[in-house]
Amino acid sequence: MARDIYKDRLDPSRMDAFLRDFGFYRYDEVLGAWKPYDEVIQNALRRTCERWGLGYRDMEGQQLYEAIATWGPHADVPEPLVQVGQSFPLVILSNASDDQIQSNVARLGASIHAVYTSQQAHAYKPRLQAFEYMIDNLGCTPSDLLHVSSSVRYDLMSAHFLGIQNKVFVNRGYDPPIPAYEYHEIANLGGLPKLLGL
Template identity: 30%
Template sequence: MPKYITFDAYGTLLTWTLEHAVEQILGDRIKQIDWEAFQNEWHVARWNDILIEYRPYETMMRRCFGNMLRKYGVDFTEEDCDAMIANITNWEPFPDVPPVLRKLREYCKIVIISNSEDRFIEKNIEKIGVPFDDFVTAEQARAYKPAHKVFNYTLKKLGCDKSEIVHCAQGFEFDIIPAHELGWKAVWINRGGNPGDKAYGPYDELPDLTGLPGLLGI
């Protein structure tokens, strides 16, 4: 049984509804663009941004969102960006998350590792409704996953060895690949039913958190 179970937050514990929120924010303006192409390109742009250098999460998200809207010729205001950022703290936990976390924390310490900022994660934890023993953010590590710096910072902050941790996440590129590279035990929470890659194994795979206690012998 691990001493620590670490979790990615967005898409693993909390629903990722950013694109849906932006649809509501843009309203009729969305009709003038290829929305599917916009979403795909925005995803790639966010990925590229975090690989370049560290910027605060809100700064990065605002910059990337604004750049994409300008590229697609969509008129927008700072209020649109404000609404997009505000939505981050409104994401709800998946239904399986609170009961599983309550059970796990009876036996292990639970920790979030997120590409976010402290103030957002604090609000996200309130939404989950289960106390965490600690959390690590990009703001603290001054880097974004998949950078190894985030995982090494986590070990230093928790004062533990990687052998004492099991990391659980839905982001294959952000979490499972770096976990493999660093020799961390990992559980891929494959909520989307996506194809994996055993070249980055060994890792366990679950469709949600429901089977996690049994997998860990709890």
């Protein structure tokens, strides 16, 4: 979406670096006290534009935020998720807002046992408070969980710190692998059923 918005104002050769910085600012925006997700996106985009000397327009931040609810899962997600969901209860812990999450969940095609958002927890991942909210509401312990994520920064570090021993890193190239966090690594979600012996 950001590529679309800024294609006429940013040289294509610089777009990857702009998006990298936007990702860093989004991460920074979720580390403090909870605020609505549209503010997270808008603040991160504004800060990125300021760093890059591009004029920030409120409507662009809102446009990007509204687009999130229209995005579907990666192509490799629905089929294995349905398969895993037949044997294990699936739980989502998302940084999306309550008004966005249901449209994203519907696109997964799998039966989801529970959905928790940062809005409900009043904390964004990677903050431990978000994970603790999920664990408390599930009435389980960290040892009961298998945490699957494509983000070391947002998910797997926090899961490790909380004592979730069963972790899977779906390496989509978003974060560099950090094996010290003791996870199984797969290239896409298609590898999850086999990892679980299904």
